Amino acid sequence: MSNSDRPALGQKVALGALYDAKLDIFHPGSILTGVPPVDAVTERPAEKTNTSVTIGGTYRERHNALDIQCDTAASILAGLIKPQGSGVYLRNVSSDKLILCGAIHHHVSTVQEKLNFMALELHNHLDLDLLQNRDSTHVVLGINWGLHTVLEVKQHISQDDNYKDSKDAFEADLTKLRNCFDAESKGNPSTASCRMNPEYDYTLYSDAFEEEGLVLQTADEALQFIRLIPDHISQSSNGKGWPLSYALLPLTMLHHFIQLPHELQVTSSPISPEYLAKFTNLFDNYEIAGAKLQAYYADLSRHSLHTSESHIEELRRSIDQLEKAKKLAQAEFKQGLVSVRRGQTASTTLWDLFNQYNNGDFSPRKLSAIAGQESAKLDFINHVVSNGAIYIGHNGLSFEDAIDSHDDSGCYAFLFNRNAMKSQDVWNDNCALLMGLLTRARQTAPVYVVDCDATSKSLDSDAPRICRFQNGEESISDLLDHQKFMAEKSLAQYQTNALDTSLNNKPVKRRFVKVPCPCGKCDPTRICEWSCSFCLAPIEYGFTDEFIYCECGRAPYRSYQFKCNGDRHGTDYVSYSTKTLGGLLGNLDQSDYINILILGETGVGKSTFINAFINYLSYETLDLAKASDQLESVIPCSFSIQVMNRNDPNQPIEEKVIKVGGREDEADGSRGASATQQTNVYSVNIGSATYRLIDTPGIGDTRGIQYDKKNMADILSTLSSYENLHGILILLKSNNARLTITFRFCVKELLAHLHRSAVENIVFGFTNTRISNYTPGDTFQPLMSLLKEHSDMGLTLSNSTTYCFDSESFRYLAAYKNACPLPNEEDFRRSWEHSRLESVRLVDYFKTRKPHSVVSTLSLNGARQLIMELTKPMAEISKLIRENITAMEDKKQQLLDTRLTGDNLRKRLQLDKIQFQSHKLDKPRTVCKNTTCCDFKDSGKGDGETVTIYKSHCHPVCYLTDVKQDVVAHPNLIRCAAFSGSDHCKRCTHHWQEHMHVLYELEQVTVQVTDTEIQRQLQANAGDVTLRQTGIAEASKLIGDYKSEHMQIQEAAARFGLFLKAWALTPINDATEDYINMLIQDEESKIEAGRQLGHNVDINKKRLQGLKEDKQAHVELVNTLTKHMRAPRNAKEQLLDEKGVEQLVARLYGLPHFGQNLKAVKNTITSAHKSTYRERPYRIGGRAGAGFGARRANPRQAPARIVTVQKRPPPRVNPKDGHRKHETRSSGIFGGMFSGLSLR
Incomplete structure (x- = not known):
């Protein structure tokens, strides 16, 4: 340490005293002996008074205020120095941010004393033996005398106060108080008012007080002390006052002034001020952390009913740990400081020590981390409770009891926890809504604030929400979300007494209600999309019964009132006139309805695909789907997963069956039967569009070919309820590497029933394509080969007609929802992302297609069915005609025999x-x-x-x-x-x-x-020649009639074949015979195996016989049709259309000899359905996000789901004429086929 001044800090020593800089202490005694000569000590008056203001209460700020240097500050912090007198001010630090600290420093200098080592006589008064104390490093060379006084002023402020304004006012008052001090010290008391804020706290520190400061009540008391300072000084140390500082001379420089008996061994290593300043910051941080913890503890104590006891106990432990850490840091700092000063360790030791306490487990930051964790929540609770809310949480009140205690008026519950407060936007919006409820006029329903950290009530996704409860049930799960949703909706409201809930079905022919608002204030040209004010579902108008439908049920359109979301509408619902509304509803278009027919081979996974497809449109990512309340599904399906514990080779593989959904009319496919048992239509509402997913039984039914025929009839009957098909999706597996018999049969069977005009709407979808990197995979080449066999169809595989899906991510989701999470989630996440993009691309493509007229396919298949039913009777009748012609030729030849006369001739005429x-x-x-x-x-x-x-x-x-x-x-x-x-x-x-x-x-x-004519002539006694001639004429006429009808039947068969060839994508499924042969072979194998095992195989034998009969019938049909599939030879064989087929069949029925046989043929297609109306409406989430209903937020909102079998509504009776109005528009032959079905 160099020659410098060291603050006295209340310590009194004499000139010549020895000082140890390593321990920062003065040794007792002095090197001066006796009374020093007069010229050895010089006194110089230094009368000076200074008053200053300092702001702040930390160690650093107080050290700066008293001009404490780094070495001395370090000694104070390490406990080497215990300040006294005015130095006590340095010990009482304050780091609370809610306490403003300032001080008035009054410094009076009187005398400067200095020891003059140049005086020769002084050498005789020096005890140099004391210098043998190796701990000494300095000698006191001089003393500055006077009196230092500090008046500390504090003000406690609240969090509600404006800090800057309070601080500015506080500093202004300190300046004013300093001026008063100056005036008093000069003996000129200020006439200006020194009245201070009564909230100020005053503590007076002075060298005149040895130990502690003096607490004052007012600033005037401090001014009175200032007036007495001259008296205090005059009475101390012969009027010099108290030591203010000491001038120190290093012992190593003493030899420049006096002759030393020996060389002094003085060791003291300097320390970088930067290192020492770091520790000042460290101990300031400990003080700040302690202040925070204490303030937080006081806050929790005041609100113990809103805080958990465990949290308070944790806070107590943190306070204790902080105090222990601070003491430990001070002890280690003291030891390290002395060790470095003595040169025993390097100064970097202090740096390591600082890092240990500043960044380690005992750092102020970590030990005070708990401070304020519940502060924001407590402030919120206090605020809302003061405004009338009822708190439920750590006070022991039961949430369930509170909810159940209210009647129809209900109540509100604000659910929150500590994490919920971190979502600033959502939190602020919900708080604003909560305060609106609390301050709303005529608010009768109580409002609870439920601390989910303290109750059993869970809070999904840590997002705050306000719930509405009525009769103990949650009626609104998220009031804010509900209000935002309602604000965006144009709402229609029915009269409650007009609602009909007896029917669950909706007519197929319906449209979303999109009409202007009837309010006179609203824009009459603005088309609004209306939703029910009760269930919030989009409302739809049924053309067949003039009812409006929603999820509540149905109500007559004339019972509705409307309130749009326009700014000028107001809060009232407004009605249309019945005539005006009826006219608007009658003109609604159907552009928002997209009909998609889904076809495929049995086992391709249509049901799973539809379930997955709905989820892909519902959720943009797999994570959003996982966060939803439930798994979206409309069709039952199941699959199994295996759980293998590879760490235990002896543990058996566990199989788990995952089931999704369930209905009486569907199997889940888990036992080999086709999961889809009949054609069903799933009406999926996404935004303002409705997608009808027409799910069909699989071709290649596991129960046999007869079921394929029934299934196809079922499909066609369902399609008869719709006017258009926007898309036809043929689903295929991606791993059919060869043209198997089943594969060929299924693809050709699908194409055989589609009209050529449908080719523009056909696309191919491939399932389970994750294994083929989301491409058609092994199926591509076989399918291309199959399509090339019918290149005239114009059906190709291109990017626009090829879609690759993967349902594995849906299976993963189903397993996850069944508490069976699967590994490799990242792979499933990528699968979901790709399948969703493909789903959106598919829907977009169908929107761009010209809809296929369903009537074309229905008429084609009606004609096909009729032709197939007529083919066998036509062949039998042709054979019968040929046999009769032969018989007539024989009779005619016999009649030409002139040897036949008399009775013999009469016998031949039978x-x-x-x-x-x-x-x-x-x-x-x-x-x-x-x-x-x-x-x-x-x-x-x-x-x-x-x-x-x-x-x-x-x-x-x-x-x-x-x-x-x-x-x-x-x-x-x-x-x-x-x-x-x-x-x-x-x-x-x-x-x-x-x-x-x-x-x-x-x-x-x-x-x-x-023969009646011969009989007549016999009765007229005609001669033999006459009888012979008559018989020959009649036989010739019958032969001509038979030949004519035979030719007409042959021409009809030819024209039927040409019709199928011209209008069907493929007229005949030429893979059917191979397919039946395969089934026959399988059945024969089962019979043989059953016999060997001794089982009863009668049922298998009957099934085998049926398959053989099916094969024979198919062969006969193919032979008949292919025989006549040639180019027209004349105008009579002109190409038929559907109407032409009907007319030709009518002519065949009118044949005089054999028409009645044909007319007896019945069409079986009408037996396929119990009802035409089988739509299963399914509304994806009441509030869809961006894109195709993709949900981005609010996973708590459960989607609205309706899965009901739609049945035919009763006929509507016109009150004016009493006649029933039906929707059927078909007639004639095809009308008979589709009897009771409406062609829309």
Whole structure:
């Protein structure tokens, strides 16, 4: 340490005293002996008074105020120096931010004393032996005398006060008080007012007080002390006052003035001021941290009912730990400081020590981290409680009891926790809404604030929300979100007494209500999209019954009132006139409805795809889907996952079945049966658009080819309820590497039933494409080869018609929702992202397509069905005609024989004809009326009657006596043994309602029929020649008639074949025979295996026989059609359209000899459906986010879901004429096929 001044800090020593800079202490005694010579000590008057103001209460600020240098400051902080007198001011630091600190420093200098080592006589008065004390480093060379006084002023402010304004006023008052001090010290008391803020606290520190400061009540008391300072000085140390500072001379410089007996060994290493300043900051930070913890503890103590006891206890531990850490840091700093000063360790030791306490586990920052954790929450609670809210949390009140205690008036609950307060925007908006509820006039419903950190009530995603409860049930889950949502909606409200909830169905022909607002203040040209004010679902107008539909039910359109979201509308609902509203609703268009037909092979995963498709449109990311309340699904499906513990090779593999959804009319596909049992329409509302996803039974049904036929009929019947198809999605697996029989059959079967005009709407979707890097994979080449076989269709695989999906991410989501999370989530996240993009691209593409007219495909398939049903009878009738022609030729030849005369001629004139005769059965017989189980024959009696031959004797001898004969589907027939308690026959597999009892059996017999014309002539006694000529003429005429009808039938067959070739994408599924052969082979294998095992294989045998009959029928059909598929040879063979097919069939029915046989053919397509109306409306989340309903926020909002089988509504009766109005627009032959179905 160099020659410098050291503050006295209340310590009194004499000139010549020794000082140790390493410990920063004065040693007792002095090197001066006795009274020093007069010229050895000089005194110089230094009378000076100075008054100053300082601001701040930290160590650094107080050290600066008293001009304490770094070395001395370090000694004070380390506890080497205990300041006294005015130095006590340095010990009472204040670091609370809510306490303003300032001080008035009054400094009076009187005398400067100095020891003159140049005086020779002084050498005789020096005890140099004391210099042998190696701990000394300096000698006191001089003393500055006087009196230092500090008046500390403090003001406590609150958080509500404006800090800057308070600080400015505080500093202004200190300046004014300093001026008063100056005036008093000069003996001129200020006439100006020194009145201070009564909230100020005063403490007076002075060298005149040895230990502690003096607490004052007013500033005037301090002024009185200032007036007495001259008296205090005069009475101390012979009027010199008190030591203010000491001038120190290093012992190493003493030899310049006196002769020393020996060389002094003085060691003292200087320390960088930068290092020492760091410790001042460290201990300031400890003080600041302690102040924060104490203030926080006081705050918690005042609000103990709003704070957990565990948190308060944790705070107590933090206070104790901080205090211990501070003492430990001070002790280690003291030890390190002395060690470095003595040169025992390097100064970098102090740097390491600083880093340890400043950044380690005992740092002020870490130990005070708990401070203020609950402050914002407590402030919020205090604020809302003071405004009338009821707190539920650490006070022990029960949330459930509070909610249940209110009647219909209900209550509100603000749910929050500490983390919820971090979402600034959401928090501020909810708080504003909460204060609005608390301050709202006529607010009767109580408002609770529920601390979810202290209750069992959970808070999803740590997002605050206000709930509305009525009768103990949550009616609104998020009031803020609800109000924002409502503000964006144009709402329509029905009269409550007009609501009809008896029907769950909606008519197919309906439109979203988009009309202007009827309010006179609103813009009449602005079209609004209206939602129900109760269920918030978009409302739709049903054209067939003039009702408006929503999720509440339905109500007549005339019962509605409207309130749009326009700024000028106001709060009232406004009505339209019935005539005006009816006209607007009648003109609504259907551009918002997109119909998508989904076709595919059994097992391709249509049901899973539809469930996944809805989720992909609902949620933009997998994470958002995981955060939702429930799994979106409309079709039951299931799959299994295996759990393997590879750490335990002996543990068996665990299999878990994940099931999604469930309905009575659907299987889940888990047992091999097709999951989709009938065609269903899922009406998915996304924003303002409705996507009808038409889910179909798979082609290649696991139950056999007959079910394929029924399934296709079911599909066509469902389509008859719609006018257009915007898209046809054919789903395929991505791993069909070869043109398998099943693959060829399924693709061609789909194409065979589509009209050529549908080619522009057909796209191909590939499932499970993650394994093929989201490409068509192995299926691409086989499908391309198959399409090239029918290149005339114009159907190709291109980017716009190819879509690659992957349902694995949906399966992952389903497993996650079933508490079975799967590994490799990142892969599933990428799968979700890709499949969503493909879903959006698919929907966008269908929007750009010209809709395919459903009537075209229906008419084509109606004609196809009719042609297929007529083909076999036409072939049989052609054979019958040829046989009759041959018979007539033989008769004619016999009549030409001139040797036949008389009675012989009369015998030859009898014609042979096949007739059917009946004989009565002893017991009733159960027979099937399905056309596949019946043959239709001419009775052969010349009366034009057609008789039915029942091929299936389902129960040849039935003993039921209460079944009425010849009545189809008699209720008691269900008890017949043919059904064995099932709905289907064990023999023919048809439904029991297609069966009846008969008591007769038809037998085929050959009889002779007398020609009526010959009989007439015989009765007229005509001669042999006349009889012969007449017989020949009649035979020739019949031969000509037969040939003419035969030619017409052949031409019809040809024209039918040309019709299918021209209008169907593929007229015949030429893969059917191979497919049936495969099924026959499988069935034969089952029979053989069953025999070897001794099982009953009767059912398999019946199934095998049915497959063989299907094959024979198909071969006959293909032979008939392909035989006539040639170019038209003349105008008579001009290409038919659907209407032409109908007209040609009518002409065939009118053939005089064989038309009645054809007319007996019945169409079976109408038996496929129980009802046309089978839409399953599904509204994706009441508030969709960006894009196709993708949800970005508010995962608590559960989506509105309706999954109900839609049934036909009752016919509407016009009150004016009493007639029923039907929707059916078909007529004629196809009208009979689609009887009861509406072609929209």
